[in-house]
Amino acid sequence: MEKRISTPLTEEKAKDLKAGDTVLLSGVIYTARDAAHKRLVELLEKGEELPIDVKDQIIYYVGPTPAKPGMALGSAGPTTSYRMDAYSPTLIEQGLRGMIGKGLRGKEVVDSIIKHKAVYFAAIGGAAALIGKAVKKADLVAYEDLGAEAIRRLEVEDLPVVVVIDSEGNNLYEIGQRQYLDSIK
Amino acid sequence: MKEVHVSEITKSVRKLCIDANYYLSDDVRDKLKEAYENESWDIAKDILEKIMINADIAKNEDMPMCQDTGVTCVFVELGQDVHVAGGSLEEAINEGVRQGYADGYLRKSVVKDPLDRVNTKDNTPAMIYYNVVPGDKLKITVAPKGFGSENMSKLKMLKPSDGVEGVKEFILEVVKQAGPNPCPPIIVGVGIGGTFDKAANLAKKSLLRPLTERNSNPYYAELEKELLEKVNALGIGPQGFGGKTTALSVNIEYFPTHIAGLPVAVNINCHAARHAEVTF
Numbered sequence: 242m243e244k245r246i247s248t249p250l251t252e253e254k255a256k257d258l259k260a261g262d263t264v265l266l267s268g269v270i271y272t273a274r275d276a277a278h279k280r281l282v283e284l285l286e287k288g289e290e291l292p293i294d295v296k297d298q299i300i301y302y303v304g305p306t307p308a309k310p311g312m313a314l315g316s317a318g319p320t321t322s323y324r325m326d327a328y329s330p331t332l333i334e335q336g337l338r339g340m341i342g343k344g345l346r347g348k349e350v351v352d353s354i355i356k357h358k359a360v361y362f363a364a365i366g367g368a369a370a371l372i373g374k375a376v377k378k379a380d381l382v383a384y385e386d387l388g389a390e391a392i393r394r395l396e397v398e399d400l401p402v403v404v405v406i407d408s409e410g411n412n413l414y415e416i417g418q419r420q421y422l423d424s425i426k
Numbered sequence: 427m428k429e430v431h432v433s434e435i436t437k438s439v440r441k442l443c444i445d446a447n448y449y450l451s452d453d454v455r456d457k458l459k460e461a462y463e464n465e466s467w468d469i470a471k472d473i474l475e476k477i478m479i480n481a482d483i484a485k486n487e488d489m490p491m492c493q494d495t496g497v498t499c500v501f502v503e504l505g506q507d508v509h510v511a512g513g514s515l516e517e518a519i520n521e522g523v524r525q526g527y528a529d530g531y532l533r534k535s536v537v538k539d540p541l542d543r544v545n546t547k548d549n550t551p552a553m554i555y556y557n558v559v560p561g562d563k564l565k566i567t568v569a570p571k572g573f574g575s576e577n578m579s580k581l582k583m584l585k586p587s588d589g590v591e592g593v594k595e596f597i598l599e600v601v602k603q604a605g606p607n608p609c610p611p612i613i614v615g616v617g618i619g620g621t622f623d624k625a626a627n628l629a630k631k632s633l634l635r636p637l638t639e640r641n642s643n644p645y646y647a648e649l650e651k652e653l654l655e656k657v658n659a660l661g662i663g664p665q666g667f668g669g670k671t672t673a674l675s676v677n678i679e680y681f682p683t684h685i686a687g688l689p690v691a692v693n694i695n696c697h698a699a700r701h702a703e704v705t706f
Contacts, residue, residue, distance in 0.1 A: 261469070261667075276543075306490050306533045315531055316484070316493040321574045321607050343574070343665065344607035365473060365665060366574060366609030367698045368480040369493040388545055389493075389533050401476070403469075403667065414606055414666050421467050421668030422661040 245399075249297035250338040255360045258404045260411035264362065265399040270299040270341070272393040274320055277384055278328040285331060292383035292392060296336030301364075303341075304389035305373065314379040314395070318369030319343040322361070326350050333357050341402055345414060354406055361406035363413075375400040428562040429509045430706045432518035435566070438704045439522025442568035443498060444530035446702040447490040450481040453637040454674070454699050461611060461671040470669025474611070477664070477697055492698040495532040496570030498523045498552040501634065507562035508706070516554060519566075524548040535573070555627065567634055567703040575612060575696040578604035581626055584688040593618060593690050594653060600692040601657050601673070606666020609696040613637070614657060614676040617691040619683035629693035632677035634701050641678055650676045674699075 242261075246254060248268030258264065271293055273281065281291055302322055306315030322342030329340060330353040338359050343366040346354075354361060364372055378396040385391050405413045455478070462474040484491035500519055504510075510518075527534055527549040536550065537543045580600045584592045597616060604612075617628025640647035653676040663669025674697065683689060 263469075263472075304493060304533060304535075306493050306495060307531045309489075309531050315533075316490040318493050320494070321577065323607070343609065345605055363606070363665060365476055365480075367492045367572075367696050368476050370484040370487065370489040370491055371476060371480040373489065373493075374483065388547070389535070403665075417469065417668030418661045418663065418666070419668075421470075421663060421670075424467070425661075 248299055250299055250360065251297055252338070252358050255338055255358050255408050258360050258407055260404050260407045260413040260416060262404040264402050264404060266299070266402055267398050267400070268396070270301050270395050270397055270400075271382065272301050272303050272305070272395060274302055274304050274390045275324050276387050276390045277392050278325050280384060282328045282331050285335070291335070295332055297338045299339035299341060300332070300337060301341040301395065306369075306389075308379070314373055314376040316369035317373040317376055319364040319366055322346055329353065333359050346406060351406060351410055351412070354408065355410040358408040360404060360408060362402040363405045364400070364402050372400065427507050427509050428505070429511045430564050431511050432513040432515065434706065435510070435515065435518040436522040436525065438566060439500070439519050439568060440526040440529065442566070442702040442704060443523055443526025443532065443570065446568050446570055446700040447495050447530060447532055448488050449485050450491055450698065451636075451701070454697065455481060457637045457674040458611070458697065461674060465670050467663060467669035469667045470663045470671060473664035473667065474671060490530075490532055491700075492572060492696070493533055494535065494572035494574060495527070495549075496572050496700070497536055498549055499569040499571050499630065500552045500554045501567040501569065501631070502554060502556045503563070503565040504556060504558050505561040505563045506558055508564045510564075519552055519554055520550045523550050523552045564706040565703060567701055569634060569701040572696055572698065575608035575694040578608040579629070579691070579693045581622065581689065581691040583622065584690055586686070586688050588688060590649070592688070594656070596690050597653055597676075597692055598656055598660070600694070601662070602660055604694055605662055608694045609698070610662055610666060611664055611671045611674045611697050613695040613699050614653070614673050615693040615695060616676065616678040617693070618678060618680040618689070620681040620689060621683070622689055624681055625689035625691040626693065628679040628681055629691040632679040633693060633695045633699065635677050637675045646678050646680060650678050
């Protein structure tokens with residue numbers, strides 16, 4: 242089912258999303274990859290404040306290409322999510338509601354998604370030019386020294402994503418493959 | 427003896443880095459189209475369509491098709507009757523990478539030290555593979571390689587008694603374990619034989635072969651076909667959401683090996699299978 246969703250992603254909106262739904266996402270989302278996640282979690286460990294309030298927000302695992310003149314951002318497809326697995330539960334506990342990436346997640350992340358009613362979305366890996374066009378504005382928020390890995394605040398319009406793990410823990414990677422294989426039996 | 431000046435090499439490598447990242451080659455486009463036509467699973471068809479639209483946007487608007495513009499793999503086939511004049515060949519290639527990644531607005535994804543992890547900020551050094559061949563031609567192939575798929579690659583030293591069945595089993599296991607992570611539909615590059623490092627190099631090299639070509643040895647050509655069918659029977663599908671199209675091709679290269687060994691390397695490439703070449 243195709244749904245249109247705007248951020249912030251409240252618990253109510255998250256609960257309405259089911260694994261397999263295609264979603265056009267609009268509003269503000271934040272970018273962060275391995276290095277930024279490491280720093281965020283280190284801040285929390287030290288009891289310090291995060292540079293962004295993650296409550297009901299969505300983090301997109303992306304390291305975009307540099308913007309050409311006149312563009313908000315360059316190409317911006319998802320990076321593989323499992324590298325963030327060590328950090329995600331800590332951020333979900335802080336209220337992070339959604340993550341966009343690609344690929345499998347570990348059990349601890351899935352448990353945390355269910356416990357805190359969060360959602361894991363996938364964007365199409367390698368469809369970076371298409372996705373980049375959905376980004377209307379990009380502002381640097383923190384960690385400029387990380388270059389492509391810095392945290393950016395993106396304003397997106399109709400960013401195409403798919404719900405992979407919903408707030409009940411249903412997983413499209415398992416369901417989709419099983420249903421397909423059943424259909425050709 | 428033919429002479430090629432380093433400045434020409436730099437200029438060409440600069441252009442190849444940009445071209446490879448902006449323009450998906452026709453063989454991959456054709457395979458995607460064929461897969462789209464043969465795909466029966468709705469979400470799989472939708473993904474394949476978006477991947478083709480993405481390639482069009484990248485081409486028409488001169489943008490990288492993928493944000494992971496890769497580590498720059500450069501394959502050099504240097505004719506033994508060619509003289510590279512005016513400086514260092516390696517530096518000329520790296521300067522081309524530097525210029526291409528800056529001028530093409532490509533992402534700089536290389537860190538100087540694998541443990542210290544500070545970005546070199548110009549995507550150098552390139553991973554350069556040299557091969558000296560007879561003749562007076564210099565061929566340079568630039569193949570930016572994304573790490574989503576690179577990270578899912580594996581190598582195993584099989585026993586000779588494992589035979590072709592062991593090889594097939596290992597390849598299928600690697601693809602299955604990779605699942606959605608390497609951005610399927612993928613291209614499965616396989617190197618069989620040689621040594622530990624030779625097998626890996628063969629696997630990487632096999633990814634340069636146009637998808638329209640099979641191995642010239644009929645036995646291996648048949649093995650490629652069989653493995654493609656088996657990979658696509660796994661049901662992983664585009665992006666791992668289920669479907670027929672898990673891989674666009676299985677490319678195998680082989681080489682003589684030791685009586686005691688059967689090395690097999692599987693180097694996975696994503697659908698953004700990028701390579702561009704020039705011959706002097």
